[in-house]
Every structure is written in structure tokens, then in C-alpha cells.
Amino acid sequence: MTKTSDVADLAAMGRSDLVTLWQQLFDQPAPAMLSQPFLRRFIAFEMQSRRQGGLLRQVKATLGKGFEKKLGLPAQSLKLVGACCAGATMTAACRAAP
Secondary structure, three states, rough: OOOOOOHHHHHOOOHHHHHHHHHHHHHHOOOOOOHHHHHHHHHHHHHHHHOOOOOOOOHHHHHHHHHHHHHHHOOHHHHOOOOOOOOHHHHHHHHHHO
């Protein structure tokens, strides 16, 4: 699978294809804890977001503030995975959690 895969193709992908596509999109391994449905959702969101030019700066700031407050960490301490998206931000928060 490649970065040019279509969102519609995700439904037919098995876990190994989804993990490979995650690696290509985020430049890092997929979290082992994510089920296939969640992998599909995060990947689909990221693909759609990138096609539309990514998230707005305001959305990125809001996501950072939410995790800063929830985890008691400064937003800049969260290492975001690849482009800032909901999936990447959630992954970063999981890794930053004590």
C-alpha cells in the first residue's frame, strides 16, 4: 500500500496493510493497542485532512491546549507524530501520559 491509497480502499485492508500505511503516513509505527477499526478511522481522517490542506492552525492550537490541560503538561512537550492531526495528537498524548 502507498500514500496514494484511497479512503475507500481502507475497508478491504487487513491489519498488516493498515500498519504499513500508518507507517508511511506518520513515519512511525502504529500503536499496537489500536484495533483495525480505529486504525482505519485515524488513517482515513489523516488522508482526508491532507487532501484538504491539513488542519487549521486554530484547530491545532485547540487540540494542544486540550491535551496540555488534561495531562498537566505544556503543549510543546507533546511530541506530535507526523502532521498534526487528531490521530497523531491522540498518539502523542498516549505516549506522554505517565
